[in-house]
Amino acid sequence: MAKDQNLSLNPTKISGLCGRLMCCLKYENxxxxxxxxxxxxxxxxxxxxxxxxxxxxxxxxxxxxQVEIKEEERVLEFTLDEIMNExxxxxxxxx
Numbered sequence: 001m002a003k004d005q006n007l008s009l010n011p012t013k014i015s016g017l018c019g020r021l022m023c024c025l026k027y028e029n030x031x032x033x034x035x036x037x038x039x040x041x042x043x044x045x046x047x048x049x050x051x052x053x054x055x056x057x058x059x060x061x062x063x064x065x066q067v068e069i070k071e072e073e074r075v076l077e078f079t080l081d082e083i084m085n086e087x088x089x090x091x092x093x094x095x
Contacts, residue, residue, distance in 0.1 A: 035060045038080060048078055 040046055044055050050069050053076070057066030063080040 032060055035063060039063065039065065046083070048076075048083055050076060 039058055039060065040055050042055050042058060045052060046055060046065075046067065048067055048069070051071050053067040053069040055065055056068045056075055058064070059066075065078050065080065065083070066075050067078055068075050
């Protein structure tokens with residue numbers, strides 16, 4: 001679960017105040033899994049309101065995608081809602 005949530009596997013970092021592994025990891029894991037199903041994978045090419053781009057980063061809990069837009073030669077952030085509202089989402093295999 002710690003790997004799924006991009007947390008360090010260092011026991012001191014995933015232990016709660018009680019000294020045991022954080023039980024909140026189990027609680028949060030369902031939310032991470034649901035969010036991952038909605039979001040594209042890193043490296044996927046998608047169509048955005050600003051043009052075609054490659055997903056280079058994800059903020060899973062906030063459902064924000066960092067997309068490298070080739071035409072603009074920079075990375076822009078889009079919420080999943082922005083992309084879906086534009087009707088511009090088109091997940092494709094990595095180029």
